[in-house]
Amino acid sequence: MSPRGYALFDLDHTLLPHDTQVLFCNFVLQKQGEGWRRIYALWFIPLIPLAILKLVSLRTMKRVFSSYLWKMPEERVRNYAREFAETVVSHVAYEQSVAELKQHQAEGRITILNSASPEFYVEEIAKMWGFDHFLGTNLILKNPMPFLPEITGPNNKHGAKITAMRERGLLPDGFDESDPEARLPDSYAYSDSSADVPLLSVCEDGTMVHPSSRFAEIGAERGWDTWSPPRPYSSKMGDRWAQIRQALGIYKIPE
Numbered sequence: 001m002s003p004r005g006y007a008l009f010d011l012d013h014t015l016l017p018h019d020t021q022v023l024f025c026n027f028v029l030q031k032q033g034e035g036w037r038r039i040y041a042l043w044f045i046p047l048i049p050l051a052i053l054k055l056v057s058l059r060t061m062k063r064v065f066s067s068y069l070w071k072m073p074e075e076r077v078r079n080y081a082r083e084f085a086e087t088v089v090s091h092v093a094y095e096q097s098v099a100e101l102k103q104h105q106a107e108g109r110i111t112i113l114n115s116a117s118p119e120f121y122v123e124e125i126a127k128m129w130g131f132d133h134f135l136g137t138n139l140i141l142k143n144p145m146p147f148l149p150e151i152t153g154p155n156n157k158h159g160a161k162i163t164a165m166r167e168r169g170l171l172p173d174g175f176d177e178s179d180p181e182a183r184l185p186d187s188y189a190y191s192d193s194s195a196d197v198p199l200l201s202v203c204e205d206g207t208m209v210h211p212s213s214r215f216a217e218i219g220a221e222r223g224w225d226t227w228s229p230p231r232p233y234s235s236k237m238g239d240r241w242a243q244i245r246q247a248l249g250i251y252k253i254p255e
Contacts, residue, residue, distance in 0.1 A: 001111075004109060004183070005108075005185055006110050006184045006186070006187070006189075006202060007057075007105075007109045007189075007190075008187075008199055009190045010115055011112050011117055012210050013154070013209065014094075014190050015093055015098065015101070015190075016089060017232060017233075018092060018239075018243075019243055020117050020121070021117055022243045022247045023088065023246050023251075024121055025249065026249050027083075027250025028084075029250050037070075038068075040065070040068040044061075044065050044134070048061075049200060050203050057155070058155050059066070059137075061140060062118070063148045063151065066149045067147050069149065070098055070144075071144045072144060072145045073145075077145060079169075084121060084126045085124040085127070086124075090129075092254070100190070101129060101131075104188065110170075112134070112135070113125065113135070114165065115137075116136070116156045118138075118139040119135070119136030119138050119139065120139065120141055122134050122135070133168070133170055136156055139158045140155045142155070162177050163200065171184070177198075179203055180201075183202060183204045184202055188206075190205050190206075190212055191208065192214035193212075193215065194212060200219075200222075203241040205224075206219065206225070208224055208227070210229075
């Protein structure tokens with residue numbers, strides 16, 4: 001087993017109060033200044049009910065949503081990802097979550113950013129905050145970007161996050177994540193979503209950020225903490241309205 005402890009962080013709504021996929025879209029659309037890119041919504045929106053009914057996978061939805069990057073040079077997308085991390089994500093982040101990350105880093109734990117978001121910008125966010133490792137959904141960047149970007153591997157969500165850590169050699173030797181009693185040594189995990197119950201379950205300490213009622217019930221049974229840092233909206237509907245504006249590239253980042 002590793003002598004160092006672990007600190008595992010989800011990204012969206014955990015380190016910041018937004019979904020980074022639409023927040024990055026907002027950033028790119030504003031930087032590009034090309035109104036025609038918003039046309040992607042014409043084929044993305046009709047698929048949302050099908051995704052809710054699980055007739056279309058989240059993996060496919062990510063590909064369709066990313067069509068706003070169509071024909072863009074790969075280098076420009078990578079540059080946007082870096083600028084997005086440094087100027088937007090760092091600005092809107094939860095101070096409490098970032099302070100917790102810095103504390104774990106100061107205490108020498110292995111810090112891992114483990115997100116379902118596209119890995120090409122998860123990498124830049126991880127670098128910006130000094131994470132030891134990062135994992136995301138592997139959406140492939142090409143030059144130029146295709147209409148439907150390819151995704152290799154699974155959508156990095158639910159138990160796939162633990163599998164990805166195993167495959168990249170980030171779990172200590174001898175650790176058996178299939179054992180319900182197994183815990184990483186001196187370990188902490190943070191998430192806003194019940195989808196990350198597997199991530200929190202392999203740690204000794206879990207923290208839920210603005211959890212849903214279902215997630216809060218699970219966490220209460222397992223003794224996990226709850227955080228409710230201030231957000232730039234007051235309700236779930238407020239978050240949805242922010243996401244709509246972000247998806248159209250008309251959301252203004254609060255000063």
